[in-house]
Amino acid sequence: MKKQTNKAGQDNIGLQALKESEARFRTIVLWSPDAIIVTDAEGKIEYMNPAAEGVFNRKVESFIGKDFGLPLVDGESTEIDIFRPGKDPGVGDMHVVETEWLDKKAHLITIRDITERKKAEEQLKAIMALDLQRKTELLEISNKELEAFSYSVSHDLRAPLRSIDGFSKAIMEDYSDKLDEQGRNYLCRVCTACQQMAQLVEDMLMLSQINRSEMRRKQVDLSALAKSIADEFMQNEPQRKAEFVIAPSITANGDGQLLNIMLHNLLENAWKFTGKHPSARIEFGITKKEEKTVYFVADDGAGFDMKYADKLFGAFQRLHNVEEFEGTGIGLAIVKRIVSRHGGKVWAQGETEKGTAFYFTLN
Amino acid sequence: MKKQFLVLVEDRPDDIDLTLRALKKNNIANEIVVLRDGVEALDYFFATGKHDGRNLDEQPAVVLLDIKLPKVDGMEVLKRLRANEQTKLIPVVILTSSKEERDVINGYQLGCNSYVRKPVTFEQFSEAVRTLGLYWLLLNEPIP
Numbered sequence: 490m491k492k493q494t495n496k497a498g499q500d501n502i503g504l505q506a507l508k509e510s511e512a513r514f515r516t517i518v519l520w521s522p523d524a525i526i527v528t529d530a531e532g533k534i535e536y537m538n539p540a541a542e543g544v545f546n547r548k549v550e551s552f553i554g555k556d557f558g559l560p561l562v563d564g565e566s567t568e569i570d571i572f573r574p575g576k577d578p579g580v581g582d583m584h585v586v587e588t589e590w591l592d593k594k595a596h597l598i599t600i601r602d603i604t605e606r607k608k609a610e611e612q613l614k615a616i617m618a619l620d621l622q623r624k625t626e627l628l629e630i631s632n633k634e635l636e637a638f639s640y641s642v643s644h645d646l647r648a649p650l651r652s653i654d655g656f657s658k659a660i661m662e663d664y665s666d667k668l669d670e671q672g673r674n675y676l677c678r679v680c681t682a683c684q685q686m687a688q689l690v691e692d693m694l695m696l697s698q699i700n701r702s703e704m705r706r707k708q709v710d711l712s713a714l715a716k717s718i719a720d721e722f723m724q725n726e727p728q729r730k731a732e733f734v735i736a737p738s739i740t741a742n743g744d745g746q747l748l749n750i751m752l753h754n755l756l757e758n759a760w761k762f763t764g765k766h767p768s769a770r771i772e773f774g775i776t777k778k779e780e781k782t783v784y785f786v787a788d789d790g791a792g793f794d795m796k797y798a799d800k801l802f803g804a805f806q807r808l809h810n811v812e813e814f815e816g817t818g819i820g821l822a823i824v825k826r827i828v829s830r831h832g833g834k835v836w837a838q839g840e841t842e843k844g845t846a847f848y849f850t851l852n
Numbered sequence: 853m854k855k856q857f858l859v860l861v862e863d864r865p866d867d868i869d870l871t872l873r874a875l876k877k878n879n880i881a882n883e884i885v886v887l888r889d890g891v892e893a894l895d896y897f898f899a900t901g902k903h904d905g906r907n908l909d910e911q912p913a914v915v916l917l918d919i920k921l922p923k924v925d926g927m928e929v930l931k932r933l934r935a936n937e938q939t940k941l942i943p944v945v946i947l948t949s950s951k952e953e954r955d956v957i958n959g960y961q962l963g964c965n966s967y968v969r970k971p972v973t974f975e976q977f978s979e980a981v982r983t984l985g986l987y988w989l990l991l992n993e994p995i996p
Contacts, residue, residue, distance in 0.1 A: 644948070648864060651867065651972050655974045690972075
């Protein structure tokens with residue numbers, strides 16, 4: 490008897506535990522914000538939790554026994570469009586798991602309503618697109634401004650320079666007898682400064698034109714270009730003891746005009762910085778680095794301290810003062826832009842008084 | 853023989869003086885008509901406004917035309933000259949600070965006879981003016 494009571498008591502406790510567990514799971518299912526749906530193996534709906542009503546905006550009863558209507562693949566997550574009567578269509582994140590329901594094969598489907606999240610994402614996308622559009626517009630405006638600027642550099646800055654130089658020379662010509670030596674010297678300085686500024690303006694203009702000019706690519710004979718540039722230098726300064734070593738038949742695919750400017754600047758650089766040495770050797774050739782053709786212009790001139798290597802290619806950067814070597818400091822900036830426009834890289838190696846080598850690649 | 857003269861369309865007084873001086877220094881003594889902006893240039897060539905009643909049979913051996921002009925720019929002046937039967941053959945040399953490709957192409961497309969960029973340095977400027985003067989006043993055969 491006691492044993493029986495005991496058993497009944499145990500059953501009672503078991504029932505109680507089962508009830509509690511059932512209540513716990515019921516709470517989870519009933520209060521889950523995600524729709525939970527159970528279908529049989531064929532996809533016929535057998536159960537739906539209350540959250541499903543909210544997700545589909547329809548009563549649970551209207552679904553029971555109906556076909557779920559979407560392919561059910563075990564373990565798959567899909568984004569689905571939710572048709573909701575009387576409401577805008579929504580978006581759901583659907584997960585399907587194959588399981589058992591009342592001892593039969595079944596599908597457990599959970600659907601999270603991500604309509605609001607999607608909306609927010611779309612809005613964010615729209616904002617970002619607008620932002621991008623604004624930035625593009627700003628970029629276009631600043632490009633136009635840059636163009637207007639270089640136009641005015643070309644047109645408006647040159648005009649007053651012409652006046653300063655022109656009238657200084659007019660004074661020299663017409664009134665030089667009224668000036669003493671110092672007065673004439675001052676006027677000379679005005680003219681020299683004027684010419685320097687004219688050169689700066691010219692270089693700035695060149696730099697901006699290189700960026701804006703259209704690329705006309707073709708096969709270019711770099712050796713021939715280098716040769717004619719070298720000849721020009723030697724003709725201009727026949728007294729210099731300089732040797733140009735130009736490797737034959739070096740070609741590249743690129744814009745002939747731009748590549749000519751680039752080679753001119755590099756060779757001019759070599760020519761200039763070997764000028765203080767009794768003799769000079771300037772070489773143009775190619776080498777290989779990681780299977781890629783690397784072109785180089787090397788000289789045995791003044792060289793430079795490698796700690797300034799990153800400054801070499803900046804516009805208006807100079808590593809020597811004007812009395813030592815003249816120039817506006819734009820030549821290598823132009824070289825860099827031309828190389829970049831060809832999708833290549835340029836770098837330099839040098840040592841003070843032991844020469845400089847410029848290397849570049851082209852694509 | 854008709855008198856050979858030059859027209860200079862230029863708004864900057866400095867450039868006018870420097871051009872006139874360069875011509876004089878190079879012994880080019882022909883008359884030079886100076887027009888200070890695009891509107892005055894058009895009035896001159898079509899004998900209107902300020903130049904009402906000008907004898908249109910007298911046309912210059914060459915027009916030295918600046919592009920950047922107040923009121924009506926040089927390109928517009930050139931366009932109007934080329935569009936008119938009476939002025940379409942007048943030789944026009946664009947003399948400007950700009951060497952922007954689009955200006956050069958635009959100039960030739962509108963029918964300029966030559967395009968010269970004003971050099972900054974006086975020697976080169978003077979040489980350019982001298983060459984232009986001699987070429988258009990002496991060497992070139994004018995329109996009959």
